[in-house]
Amino acid sequence: MSRMVGTVSRGVRAPIIRSGDDLVEIVTKSVLEAAAQPEDGFAIRDRDVVAMTEAIVARAQGNYASVDDIAADVKEKLGGETVGVIFPILSRNRFAVCLRGIAKGAKKIVLMLSYPSDEVGNHLIDPDVMDEKGVDPYRDVLTLEKYRELFGYTVHPFTGVDYVAYYMDLIRDCGAETEVIFANDAKAILPYTKNVINCDIHTRKRTKRRLIAAGAEKVFSLDEILTAPVNGSGYNENYGLLGTNKATEDTVKLFPRDCQSMVEAIQKKLYDATGKHVEVMVYGDGAFKDPVGKIWELADPVVSPAYTAGLEGTPNELKLKYLADNDFAGLNGEELRQAIKGRIAAKDGSSLVGNMVSEGTTPRRLTDLIGSLCDLTSGSGDKGTPIVYIQGYFDNYTND
Numbered sequence: 001m002s003r004m005v006g007t008v009s010r011g012v013r014a015p016i017i018r019s020g021d022d023l024v025e026i027v028t029k030s031v032l033e034a035a036a037q038p039e040d041g042f043a044i045r046d047r048d049v050v051a052m053t054e055a056i057v058a059r060a061q062g063n064y065a066s067v068d069d070i071a072a073d074v075k076e077k078l079g080g081e082t083v084g085v086i087f088p089i090l091s092r093n094r095f096a097v098c099l100r101g102i103a104k105g106a107k108k109i110v111l112m113l114s115y116p117s118d119e120v121g122n123h124l125i126d127p128d129v130m131d132e133k134g135v136d137p138y139r140d141v142l143t144l145e146k147y148r149e150l151f152g153y154t155v156h157p158f159t160g161v162d163y164v165a166y167y168m169d170l171i172r173d174c175g176a177e178t179e180v181i182f183a184n185d186a187k188a189i190l191p192y193t194k195n196v197i198n199c200d201i202h203t204r205k206r207t208k209r210r211l212i213a214a215g216a217e218k219v220f221s222l223d224e225i226l227t228a229p230v231n232g233s234g235y236n237e238n239y240g241l242l243g244t245n246k247a248t249e250d251t252v253k254l255f256p257r258d259c260q261s262m263v264e265a266i267q268k269k270l271y272d273a274t275g276k277h278v279e280v281m282v283y284g285d286g287a288f289k290d291p292v293g294k295i296w297e298l299a300d301p302v303v304s305p306a307y308t309a310g311l312e313g314t315p316n317e318l319k320l321k322y323l324a325d326n327d328f329a330g331l332n333g334e335e336l337r338q339a340i341k342g343r344i345a346a347k348d349g350s351s352l353v354g355n356m357v358s359e360g361t362t363p364r365r366l367t368d369l370i371g372s373l374c375d376l377t378s379g380s381g382d383k384g385t386p387i388v389y390i391q392g393y394f395d396n397y398t399n400d
Helices: 023-035 054-061 067-078 096-104 127-132 144-151 163-173 204-213 260-274 320-327 333-345 366-378
Strands: 008-012 049-053 064-066 082-086 108-113 177-182 195-198 218-221 245-248 251-253 279-283 387-391
Touching: 008 023, 008 366, 023 049, 023 054, 023 260, 023 387, 049 054, 049 366, 054 251, 054 279, 064 067, 067 096, 067 195, 067 218, 082 096, 096 163, 096 245, 096 251, 108 163, 144 177, 163 177, 195 204, 204 218, 260 279, 279 366, 366 387
Parallel strands: 049 279, 082 108, 082 195, 108 177, 195 218
Antiparallel strands: 008 387, 049 387, 064 251, 245 251
């Protein structure tokens, strides 16, 4: 009988990871022990995928920084006077501690928030209310007073937090003055200050370019803060403060660095133990959007900061329903099954981009797709499965 199960994604439990732990040993051992379980075990196969959250990698690396470390770097780079902080996401976990560090490194913060929502979909205001009030988000720059007059004291529907008040209080508590404006054009900050930290994630290069072209003097993106150690702190030479998470009220865990050698070492260790060539990756946020809350999950700079070579590229797949409804519309049953299997088997590895028979397949990188699957599998709470083991992802209808 043909195999009836396709892709399987399993969460694998692991010990609580601490700074200095040997992740190569821990991940390999956890996978092998999970595979050997008498009831829930599985056979390790070629082209299976082992993935681990970026959080345990950064924890094992001890990649942490304090509010004071951030403040020292901000003061050094921007001068310690008035700093514009533009386009931050609204997050107690992702940005609040970073904002405290920025505020401690300046005398005044001019905070510019995008509206009606931040970059990842957290809404400050209801877009329908914005339309009713006649506000044009593409042109209008709102002061705090005008914002309150129009929209009052709105709170986030999931967290119950008024992020405007919350961020202002954080800044004041760190000893800096604060002023808040609301705008979606980066250049709106320049009448207030020429020294800017742009905190957007995926549009950061364009934002910085536009600010400099418009006359800004000192512009740093979040990925340019803490790119090197400050007083022995953690750092990330590629992403700086992007991808950070709150560790304590005064520290952040940074995005992991130097992961490539680790994923390759795990791949080799699993091969030595099993004789199977397993792909390995580190994953952060998945790249997907919540259709109800409108929140786009990807607050990390990338889904995967490191992966083995077999995960490079994009899917190269045929659309089965297209074949069934078009090329083989007159076939049924076993004859249809064999015809489709034959077409799949005839793929020669050349790209199917632009071919109608691949229309509707997901045109995204494998690491983004697999990382999203891993993020949904492991969750972000108390499942205790920071390792994900995926089987059958590279199978197709011809594999029995």
